[in-house]
Amino acid sequence: MSEKAIFAGGCFWCMIQPFDTQPGIISVTSGYTGGHVPNPTYEQVRSHTTGHTEAVEIVFDPEIMSYEQLVEIYWQQTDPTDAMGQFEDRGDNYRPVIFYMIEQQKAIAEKSKEALQESGRFDQPIVTTIEPAAAFYPAEDYHQNFYQKEPERYNQAHTERANFIEKNW
Known part of the structure; x- marks a missing residue:
């Protein structure tokens, strides 16, 4: 049986690979959540008018990868002290958020x-x-899977984040 987790931590291009490469991960999907416009496009979300945040939805096998482990991986991909974006990505659509599906996830995230x-x-x-x-x-x-499709652009977009991670974790 699988479960879902949703995390926002800046550009979703940079949030796929850290989860996608872990055991027990079934899928990682880039997307938008938290807004008021159904089925928004990237251009709409970028305009800061939909209320959405770029995020990743992770489907995982909790027998192999626990939600607690996913939260720990999440912290290591973000600057949790920056409320208005992540690294070079600025604005509310890049804010860091842990979106919980059930109360147990909320309790784990808060702890x-x-x-x-x-x-x-x-x-x-x-x-x-x-x-x-x-x-x-x-x-x-x-x-979707941008780090695999466009490795050079991914590396350019990921540089500042990678430097932060190396320094702080």
Whole structure:
């Protein structure tokens, strides 16, 4: 039996690979969530008028990869102290959010966030929000598995994030 997790952490191009390469991951889909426009396009989301956030929907086997492990991987891909974007991607459509599907996921995410704050790893508050999941709309095909389709562009887009991860984790 599989479960779903939804995470937003800036550009969804950079959020696929860290999860896609883990054991127990069935699929990782780039998409949009949290807004008020049904079936938004990339151009609509980029215009900051839909309320959506770029996110990834992960289908996973909890017998192999736990939700707790996914949350830990998530933290290591984002700057949890930056509420208005991630790295070079700025704006509310790039904000960091853990979207929970069930109350158990909410409790795990909140406990993990509290532990990260108390760890002292960051000298600023952890501002990543934890919100109930809303409708998830898959992004256009050219956004899916971008790191595999366009490795050079992916590496360019991922450089600042990779440097942050290396420095902080």
